[in-house]
Amino acid sequence: MVLKLRDVYKSYKDKEVLKGITYEFKNNGFYTILGESGVGKTTLANLILTLDKPTSGDIWLGEKSIYEIEDYLSNYVGIVFQEFNLINGLSVLDNLRLSLANDKDENIIIEYLKKFKLTKYINKDVRYLSGGETQRVAIIRALVKDAKILVCDEPTGNLDSKNSELIFS
Numbered sequence: 001m002v003l004k005l006r007d008v009y010k011s012y013k014d015k016e017v018l019k020g021i022t023y024e025f026k027n028n029g030f031y032t033i034l035g036e037s038g039v040g041k042t043t044l045a046n047l048i049l050t051l052d053k054p055t056s057g058d059i060w061l062g063e064k065s066i067y068e069i070e071d072y073l074s075n076y077v078g079i080v081f082q083e084f085n086l087i088n089g090l091s092v093l094d095n096l097r098l099s100l101a102n103d104k105d106e107n108i109i110i111e112y113l114k115k116f117k118l119t120k121y122i123n124k125d126v127r128y129l130s131g132g133e134t135q136r137v138a139i140i141r142a143l144v145k146d147a148k149i150l151v152c153d154e155p156t157g158n159l160d161s162k163n164s165e166l167i168f169s
Contacts, residue, residue, distance in 0.1 A: 001062040001076075002026055003048070003149060008057035010043055017043050020057070025149075042082070045153050049079060061149075078142035080152040084134050088127040092118065092137050095126055099141045112140040116166065131158040139167055 003025040010018040017040040025031055033041050046052045047059060050066055050073060059066045066072050078099075086095045096109045113119045116136045126134060135158040142150055156164040 001148060003066075004060040006058050006060065008044075008047065008054045008059065010040070010047060010052070011055045018047075018054070042153055045151050048149070048151055049073070049077060076148050078145045078147035078150045080139050080142045080150070080155045082153040082157065084138040086126040086134060086138060086141070089125060091123045092126055092129070093122045095137060096141055096144055099145045108144050108146075109140070112143055116140060116163075132160065132163055135159055136163065136167070 005021050005023045008018055008021040009016065021044070033044065035041055043052070047054055048066070053067065061069060061072065061076060069076070087098075092113070093109065096112075097106065100106065100109070110119070110122075113122060116139070118133060118136055118140070121129060121133060121137075126137060129137065135155070139152075139155055142152070156167055159167065
């Protein structure tokens, strides 16, 4: 399904952040949104994630507005937040289990932990992980969902070049 932005505007009080964005994100594409701090990258991500609504315009998935798709976040979107948003007090495994649909096999978690060299942390409380380890767990959380759309806000910001390459591969 194609994700389409149609004449999207977003304003906060008297500041217009997004100004009439129209764009189609095609299936199986990899898109990077670049720009200086404060130009609206996170705002756009928040709109795609339905964490906020446009001041005007709309965002469509196929032929429906994303704001009308009841299971949009649970079935179509994986998220890697800039601040990770893992749950302290839970283990790596328990944090990752939260992203699995009931009918999915937990083995996918183990496979990603192996790929990202994190298996030894499977039972460790996430609050005791390094920044790079936490970032990789947050990325795995989005990937295990097998979502059609993956929205990442600075997904490699806390990673060294070796782990960044691993993520993008």
